Amino acid sequence: MNRPFNFSAGPAVMPEEVLAQAAAEMLDWHGSGMSVMEMSHRGKEFGQIATEAEADLRELLEVPSHFKLLFMQGGGLAENAIVPLNLSRGETADFVVTGSWSQKSAQEAARYCTAHEAANTQSSGFTMLADPASWQLSKQPAYVHLCSNETINGVEYQALPNLKALGCDAPLVIDFSSHVASRPVDWSRVGLAFGGAQKNLGPAGLTLVVVRDDLLDRALPICPSAFTYKTVADNASMYNTPPTYSIYIAGLVFKWLKRQGGIAAMEARNITKAELLYGAIDSSALYLNRVEKHCRSRMNVPFYLRDEALNDAFLAGARERGLLQLKGHKSVGGMRASIYNALPIEGVQALVSYMRDFEAQHG
Amino acid sequence: MNRPFNFSAGPAVMPEEVLAQAAAEMLDWHGSGMSVMEMSHRGKEFGQIATEAEADLRELLEVPSHFKLLFMQGGGLAENAIVPLNLSRGETADFVVTGSWSQKSAQEAARYCTAHEAANTQSSGFTMLADPASWQLSKQPAYVHLCSNETINGVEYQALPNLKALGCDAPLVIDFSSHVASRPVDWSRVGLAFGGAQKNLGPAGLTLVVVRDDLLDRALPICPSAFTYKTVADNASMYNTPPTYSIYIAGLVFKWLKRQGGIAAMEARNITKAELLYGAIDSSALYLNRVEKHCRSRMNVPFYLRDEALNDAFLAGARERGLLQLKGHKSVGGMRASIYNALPIEGVQALVSYMRDFEAQHG
Numbered sequence: 001m002n003r004p005f006n007f008s009a010g011p012a013v014m015p016e017e018v019l020a021q022a023a024a025e026m027l028d029w030h031g032s033g034m035s036v037m038e039m040s041h042r043g044k045e046f047g048q049i050a051t052e053a054e055a056d057l058r059e060l061l062e063v064p065s066h067f068k069l070l071f072m073q074g075g076g077l078a079e080n081a082i083v084p085l086n087l088s089r090g091e092t093a094d095f096v097v098t099g100s101w102s103q104k105s106a107q108e109a110a111r112y113c114t115a116h117e118a119a120n121t122q123s124s125g126f127t128m129l130a131d132p133a134s135w136q137l138s139k140q141p142a143y144v145h146l147c148s149n150e151t152i153n154g155v156e157y158q159a160l161p162n163l164k165a166l167g168c169d170a171p172l173v174i175d176f177s178s179h180v181a182s183r184p185v186d187w188s189r190v191g192l193a194f195g196g197a198q199k200n201l202g203p204a205g206l207t208l209v210v211v212r213d214d215l216l217d218r219a220l221p222i223c224p225s226a227f228t229y230k231t232v233a234d235n236a237s238m239y240n241t242p243p244t245y246s247i248y249i250a251g252l253v254f255k256w257l258k259r260q261g262g263i264a265a266m267e268a269r270n271i272t273k274a275e276l277l278y279g280a281i282d283s284s285a286l287y288l289n290r291v292e293k294h295c296r297s298r299m300n301v302p303f304y305l306r307d308e309a310l311n312d313a314f315l316a317g318a319r320e321r322g323l324l325q326l327k328g329h330k331s332v333g334g335m336r337a338s339i340y341n342a343l344p345i346e347g348v349q350a351l352v353s354y355m356r357d358f359e360a361q362h363g
Numbered sequence: 364m365n366r367p368f369n370f371s372a373g374p375a376v377m378p379e380e381v382l383a384q385a386a387a388e389m390l391d392w393h394g395s396g397m398s399v400m401e402m403s404h405r406g407k408e409f410g411q412i413a414t415e416a417e418a419d420l421r422e423l424l425e426v427p428s429h430f431k432l433l434f435m436q437g438g439g440l441a442e443n444a445i446v447p448l449n450l451s452r453g454e455t456a457d458f459v460v461t462g463s464w465s466q467k468s469a470q471e472a473a474r475y476c477t478a479h480e481a482a483n484t485q486s487s488g489f490t491m492l493a494d495p496a497s498w499q500l501s502k503q504p505a506y507v508h509l510c511s512n513e514t515i516n517g518v519e520y521q522a523l524p525n526l527k528a529l530g531c532d533a534p535l536v537i538d539f540s541s542h543v544a545s546r547p548v549d550w551s552r553v554g555l556a557f558g559g560a561q562k563n564l565g566p567a568g569l570t571l572v573v574v575r576d577d578l579l580d581r582a583l584p585i586c587p588s589a590f591t592y593k594t595v596a597d598n599a600s601m602y603n604t605p606p607t608y609s610i611y612i613a614g615l616v617f618k619w620l621k622r623q624g625g626i627a628a629m630e631a632r633n634i635t636k637a638e639l640l641y642g643a644i645d646s647s648a649l650y651l652n653r654v655e656k657h658c659r660s661r662m663n664v665p666f667y668l669r670d671e672a673l674n675d676a677f678l679a680g681a682r683e684r685g686l687l688q689l690k691g692h693k694s695v696g697g698m699r700a701s702i703y704n705a706l707p708i709e710g711v712q713a714l715v716s717y718m719r720d721f722e723a724q725h726g
Contacts, residue, residue, distance in 0.1 A: 004396035008403045011607050016390070019398050023389035027382050033367035033687065035382050037566045037612070040371045040688055073436040073568060074589055077603035081587030108588055198604055203400045205436060205568045205606025222585055224444030225471055226437055240440035241561055243568025243606065244374050249400070324396065325403055 004322030005347035009151055009300060009329070009338040010178065010199040013347075018252040036248040041241055049244075050237070053251030060257055061180075063210055064187050070209040070229060071237040071247055075196035076101065076177045078227070079207060080108035083173055083194065085223035087143050087215060088113035094141040094170070099126040099150030100331060101175055106145070112220065113142065126153040128292045132161040141170045142218075143191060149179035149297050151199070152329045154289070154336070156297035160189045171215055179299045180208065181257060182341055183267045191215055199299070200340050202250030205243045257341065266341050273339050273348045274298040280352040286310075286359040304334035310362055311335075321354050323347075367685035368710035372514055372663060372692070372701040373541065373562040376710075381615040399611040404604055412607075413600070416614030423617060423626055424543075426573055427550050433572040433592065434600040434610055438559035439464065439540045441590070442570060443471035446536055446557065448586035450506050450578060451476035457504040457533070462489045462513030463694060464538055469508070475583065476505065489516040491655045495524040504533045505581075506554060512542035512660050514562070515692045517652070517699070519660035523552045534578055542662045543571065544620060545704055546630045554578055562662070563703050565613030568606045620704070629704050636702050636711045637661040643715040649673075649722040667697035673725055674698075684717050686710075 006013040029036050032045050039046040054069050063069055074082065083105075084093060092114040095106035098121050109115040116138050119130035137144065144163060149156040156179060163172050171191020180195045192211045198204035209229065216230040225231050226240045260266060278296060281287040281303050288304045289296065305311055314335070318326050328334040339348055369376040392399050395408050402409040417432050426432055437445065446468075447456060455477040458469035461484050472478040479501050482493035500507065507526060512519040519542060526535050534554020543558045555574045561567035572592065579593040588594050589603045623629060641659060644650045644666050652659065652666045668674055677698065681689050691697040702711055 003390070006397055006401050008401065008406075010604065011400060011402055011404060013401050014398060019390050019400070023386045026386035026389070027366070027379070033685065034369055035377060037374060037382070038369050038371065038376050039374055041374060041567065043371075043688065073438075073441070073606075075436075075603045078436070078587060078589040081589065085587075111585055111587075196604060198607075203606070203608045204404065204604045205609055222474055224441060224448075224474075226441040226444065240438045241373065241559060241567045243436075243566070243609070244561075245566045245609070245612075246568055246606070322396065325406065 004324050005343065005350055006324045007337045007339070007343065007347070007351070008325035009336060010196070011204045012199050012338055012340050013342045015253060015256045015342045018249065018256050021252055022249060037245045039244065041238055041244050046244055049248050049251055050242070053247055053254060056251065056254035056258060060254060060263055061185060061210070062187070066213045067187065067210050068213065068216065068229070068233040070211065070232045071242055072207040072209055072227070072232060073205060073243055074227070075198070075204070075207055076175055076194065077104070079175070079194045079209070080105045081111065082223075082227045083145070083192065084109040084112040085227065086219045086229050087171070087173065087192065088220070089142050089218055090220060091142045092116050092138045094118040094138050094144045096130065096135060096144065096146040097122065098129055098155055099147060099153035101150055101152070102145065102147040105147065105175060109145070116141065118144065125290065126150065126155060127290045129155060129157065129295045132166055135166070137166065137168050141168070143171045143173045144168065145173045145175070147175040149176065149299055151178040151300050152302070152332060154291050154297040154300045154302040155295050156299070158295065160186050162189055171212065179297070181263060181266065182270050182299055184263055197246065197250055199338070202253050203246045206246035206250055269345065270298045270339070270341070273343070273345055274301070276348050276352055277301050277337060277339065280355055284355070284359055286363055287355060299340055300336060300338050302328055302332060302334060302336045313362070314358055317358055318354060321350065323351055323354060367687050368706065368713055369687045370700045370702065370706065370710075370714070371688035372699060373559070374567045375562050375701055375703050376705045378616060378619045378705045381612065381619050384615055385612060400608045402607065404601055404607050409607055412611050412614055413605070416610055416617060419614065419617035419621060423620055424548055424573070425550070429576045430550065430573050431576065431579065431592070431596040433574065433595045434605050435570040435572055435590070435595060436568060436606055437590070438561070438567070438570055439538055439557065440467070442538070442557040442572070443468045444474065445586070445590045446508070446555065447472040447475040448590065449582045449592050450534070450536065450555065451583070452505050452581055453583060454505045455479050455501045457481040457501050457507040459493065459498060459507065459509040460485065461492055461518050462510060462516035464513055464515070465508065465510040468510065468538060472508070479504065481507065488653065489513065489518060490653045492518060492520065492658045495529055498529070500529065500531050504531070506534045506536045507531065508536045508538070510538040512539065512662055514541040514663050515665070515695060517654050517660040517663045517665040518658050519662070521658065523549050525552055534575065542660070544626060544629065545633050545662055547626055560609065560613055562701070565616050566609045569609035569613055632708065633661045633702070633704070636706070636708055637664070639711050639715055640664050640700060640702065643718055647718065647722055649726055650718060662703055663699060663701050665691055665695060665697060665699045676725070677721055680721055681717060684713065686714055686717060
């Protein structure tokens with residue numbers, strides 16, 4: 001079967017093997033006579049699915065035992081409120097604003113606490129990261145928030161900052177929605193990580209939260225029960241009915257990741273894919289990526305045609321070659337190729353080949 | 364294909380045709396080359412899916428044009444907080460407590476407003492409804508909340524109360540999670556209705572909210588953006604990434620409901636199914652349902668074996684005959700048969716036949 005290559009920023013490409021298995025099991029999961037969609041979340045069949053999904057993800061991401069792994073709902077935008085409701089104590093939280101997502105996080109948090117901008121790279125057009133040494137941290141922030149990969153702007157931290165080395169004892173909160181499972185996480189530098197599943201983990205509607213045990217007891221009284229981390233943790237992510245089918249699909253993705261060799265193998269492939277695409281952009285006279293090279297995202301590659309009048313022709317030609325969903329985010333325009341774990345190297349090769357042909361034709 | 368009959372209270376049985384179509388379309392939706400899971404929620408393919416789902420549901424439930432229909436996340440338990448965050452203004456809201464779910468709603472609302480119990484039937488073991496004429500309503504409640512079908516206790520309103528006739532101008536809020544789409548709704552008596560999808564509409568992880576336009580502007584400042592009805596409505600349920608695959612599956616269920624003849628036809632079938640099962644219980648010496656006859660649920664039928672020592676044998680025998688997930692909720696024990704829209708009459712016939720055989724053997 002020859003499927004097109006899907007460069008959507010999310011919901012995004014899924015491993016074909018996962019989709020095929022989900023289709024085969026749709027009416028009868030493992031002889032249970034039920035679709036996974038039809039199972040009580042309290043039953044032993046779904047219990048097994050959820051337990052395996054959590055164990056596989058914990059193993060893949062090497063999450064230490066003093067962190068809880070929670071399956072929630074609402075995506076990153078909901079977490080922008082849920083994190084300060086759980087962690088801010090109504091005091092001051094610091095935000096490192098390096099793109100659209102961290103900007104939204106700071107704005108939403110201001111409903112629940114004093115949201116202090118420790119840094120803001122907007123004047124660069126969000127094409128760079130701020131050196132941690134230059135951050136203006138508060139004296140005792142409840143936490144420090146950053147987005148470790150900005151999906152829209154294509155800016156990624158290659159290493160997480162060491163807050164302790166900056167003289168700050170606060171927990172670091174990272175929004176890792178769009179690069180989770182594409183590279184290892186240094187948990188010694190993290191207090192809480194959250195991400196919507198719909199980029200590298202599974203279907204939209206599932207949210208992953210990884211939270212250090214000592215941060216579970218800080219929720220404000222106005223935090224809804226269904227979104228209180230301690231309540232969710234105490235009930236093994238089943239305080240309210242979880243998004244069962246999405247957890248099942250994510251579990252299939254986790255098993256696929258393990259078969260691929262785990263996160264280290266994915267990272268190696270992701271580096272290769274990103275180098276190929278950025279190389280093609282940088283060596284061309286038509287295409288342009290504005291992000292500083294040391295913080296370019298391996299997952300989301302925004303690029304522009306120097307002649308914007310060619311945009312529609314570029315997209316139409318791409319579609320003809322089976323290269324889908326390359327249009328850039330409406331807030332920044334241009335193009336964006338999201339090259340997540342499930343996008344094979346052949347997809348990047350096909351894109352690069354098309355870009356060269358298009359440039360030769362229109363250059 | 365001979366599938367077992369699934370009596371789960373939710374996540375619950377799905378129409379077999381829907382599952383078969385979802386399996387067939389899993390790798391390529393309508394020639395798009397994408398699974399629905401892989402589609403950007405902003406793209407034209409998913410746009411068509413979401414628009415049709417909303418239009419079909421609006422038609423099925425006969426939702427008037429001055430109500431918004433929202434697809435959200437978090438289920439009924441999250442709505443227990445989201446409703447008072449949006450509607451209470453921090454004032455007093457009235458709760459008619461007739462079972463586990465309305466009780467939870469009142470408890471959660473107390474975080475955001477004064478939650479006044481206008482009635483409480485707990486002393487009956489939640490086996491009855493309170494006559495609206497007996498309700499002790501507040502003077503000017505921000506809203507009046509009830510659960511129109513209590514999933515655990517099996518108590519259902521056969522008609523919604525007319526608050527205006529009780530001298531109360533407040534909007535009525537109904538939690539219709541476990542009987543939505545099983546019978547018509549009298550929208551002239553409703554301000555807001557909400558429900559988790561995982562009983563009669565689709566997969567867990569999708570929440571339906573139907574809200575009257577004049578109630579969209581009352582949210583508290585602490586209401587998270589992703590859960591502010593006006594924000595969700597203004598963005599056609601795409602302020603945050605919606606649970607796209609769950610909306611797609613629900614859309615297939617809506618089309619299935621239309622092929623069955625719509626809600627009126629489903630109601631007629633549901634009456635037949637419920638009469639068959641309650642008739643079998645009432646005419647037996649072994650089985651017992653404690654709910655007052657005029658408010659027995661057509662969807663969730665809790666029943667007890669007078670000899671509780673037989674419970675395990677009953678469940679084991681049921682499983683052997685392909686009658687699944689009949690165990691009652693842990694808080695009330697006994698058995699529960701949830702006989703939602705997608706559970707065919709043949710399933711109820713098989714259950715009744717088994718109950719008679721079991722009684723003959725053990726009676």
